[in-house]
Amino acid sequence: MKHILIIEDDANIAELERDYLHLHGYHVTIIGDGLLGLKHAVSGTYDVVIVDLMLPNKDGLQILKAVRSKSEIPVIIxxxxxxxxxxxxxxxxxxxxxxxKPFSPAELVARVKSHINRYERLMGKNIGAEILIHKGLEVNTASHQVLVNGKEVIFTAKEYELLVFLMSHPNIVFSKDHLFMTIWNEEHFGDTATVAVHVQKIRKKIEKNPANPQYIETIWGAGYRFNV
Structure with missing residues (x-):
């Protein structure tokens, strides 16, 4: 699932953009402050940044320049x-x-989709292939290898997909329902045992102390996040 960052201090506009993007299968994060938005924008965890020019604390052009100094991901003003x-x-x-402004939310969605497709074509079909590293944990998404302190650990397909998804979106809390729908591609209401069991299995393979995890943290009442 593509992750879109909206940096917009007008809550009504930001929420309208988010709702249309959600309808088309995008995960969306909204930030209303320029300084915090800048920190998110340069984190490398988003596929598209949508930014207003007039923001509190940091303007949109400053954010744009900071992103461009680190990445070529699509940025829409x-x-x-x-x-x-x-x-x-x-x-x-x-x-x-x-x-x-004002613009059609449907047009925004169309442009987001177009820029993602263009970016992926420019970068090549292996755009998703990368090495995710945090402390002693390393995942090569091209070879599907997972190394823990230099030693390869074998994962099932769903364990691997869940780990890669969480590592690719660090410090973001995802509900169990969201994780189930993303990884298993099924609607899911109420029964969260599948996600919880897979997280427990992953922890046993990557954590020094699964009872006190340093990588995948449980946020009680909310879900899980990958800590960096």
Missing amino acids: VSAKTDDIDKIRGLGYGADDYLT
Whole structure:
């Protein structure tokens, strides 16, 4: 599931964007502050960044420049500024697109999809192949190898998929329902035993002390997150 970051201080606009993106299968994080948005945007955990120009603490152009110094992921500017100079400046700093408010949420979704497809074509079909590393844990998504302190550990397909998903979205809490629907591709309400059992199995394979995990943390009443 592609993860979209929306940096927008107008809650109504951000929530409308989120709802349309959710309907089309995207996972969305909303940040309303420019400084916090900048920290998220450069984290490397998002597939697209949608950013307003006028934000508290850090403006959208500062965020755009910071992202471009680290990554070529698609960045879409949405702004009430309609002057050509603002569009030229945004595109000149490396934005992939510029939408002027008000705009159609359906158009935003179409542009998000288009930019993701273009980015993946430019990067090649193995864009998803990477090495995820944290402390003594290493996952090679090309070879599907998992190393714990340099030693290969064997995972079932679903254990592997769940581990990679959590590692690819560090410090984000996912509910058991969300994880079940993402990994098993089924609607799931109430019975969370499958996810809990798989997390327990993964912990036994990667954690020094599964009862006191350092990687996959249980957030009681909310779900799980991968700590970095």
